[in-house]
Amino acid sequence: MSHIKERRFRLGWLLLLPFFASALVGALLYRWLMTEGKRSTVLWEFLRNPQAHAEWTVRVGERCGSAPFLMPTSGLIGYLWGDSFRPGHRHQGIDIFGGGGLKQTPVVAAYAGYLSRQPNWKASLIIRIPEDPLQPARQIWMYYTHMADPEGTPFIEPHFPPGTSEVFVEAGTLLGFQGNYSGDPSNPTGIHLHFSIVLDDGQGHFRNELEFHNTLDPSPYLGLPLNAEQNAGEIPRCSIPSTAGP
Numbered sequence: 001m002s003h004i005k006e007r008r009f010r011l012g013w014l015l016l017l018p019f020f021a022s023a024l025v026g027a028l029l030y031r032w033l034m035t036e037g038k039r040s041t042v043l044w045e046f047l048r049n050p051q052a053h054a055e056w057t058v059r060v061g062e063r064c065g066s067a068p069f070l071m072p073t074s075g076l077i078g079y080l081w082g083d084s085f086r087p088g089h090r091h092q093g094i095d096i097f098g099g100g101g102l103k104q105t106p107v108v109a110a111y112a113g114y115l116s117r118q119p120n121w122k123a124s125l126i127i128r129i130p131e132d133p134l135q136p137a138r139q140i141w142m143y144y145t146h147m148a149d150p151e152g153t154p155f156i157e158p159h160f161p162p163g164t165s166e167v168f169v170e171a172g173t174l175l176g177f178q179g180n181y182s183g184d185p186s187n188p189t190g191i192h193l194h195f196s197i198v199l200d201d202g203q204g205h206f207r208n209e210l211e212f213h214n215t216l217d218p219s220p221y222l223g224l225p226l227n228a229e230q231n232a233g234e235i236p237r238c239s240i241p242s243t244a245g246p
């Protein structure tokens with residue numbers, strides 16, 4: 001008798017499982033639609049006609065308020081720090097889409113520092129900042145990538161070839177142009193710049209820039225709402241001066 005009851009009890013839970021599962025999927029889907037999904041919709045709209053949405057963009061070299069960093073490139077900041085492109089993944093930086101073609105949208109140093117490229121880096125560079133402007137006791141790094149065509153022809157300025165080590169660059173120095181290199185020539189990304197701020201390992205080297213927990217929220221460095229968890233759908237851009245409107 002008790003055996004049957006137990007079974008019924010278990011069966012009851014089993015019947016409820018699809019309900020819980022669909023509620024969970026629904027909640028996750030809702031969250032996605034309100035964040036990454038919303039950003040994707042805005043991005044597609046922008047890429048269809050970038051000229052019509054210039055007010056959604058940031059401009060290379062501009063400074064938002066009193067933020068320490070300059071904008072590293074122009075365009076729509078389509079994806080933020082912490083966005084999730086697949087379960088378990090969190091985006092280590094921000095993606096800025098210029099809306100133009102390959103090798104058209106300039107990329108500059110957001111802050112003064114020492115530029116290096118590993119010998120096998122086709123589309124990437126990193127800049128060491130000995131004193132974090134927001135926390136001067138530590139060293140941080142700025143990582144730039146996707147600066148090549150699908151085959152890996154670099155759009156980084158020729159005087160910073162692979163293997164470059166510790167070349168000083170001022171804030172605003174031209175580093176190259178946006179590209180769409182993904183590592184897989186048959187499946188390039190959209191044309192953009194990926195920019196992230198990477199922690200130091202304490203021994204003078206950068207931590208693995210591909211791990212989310214090795215990166216910093218770029219919001220206070222660029223003076224924009226770039227944290228995916230805190231941004232509910234606002235397009236990050238510097239406030240438009242009041243004289244710009246009609």
Ligand SMILES: [Zn+2]
Nearest residue numbers: 093094095194
């Ligand atoms: Zn990215």
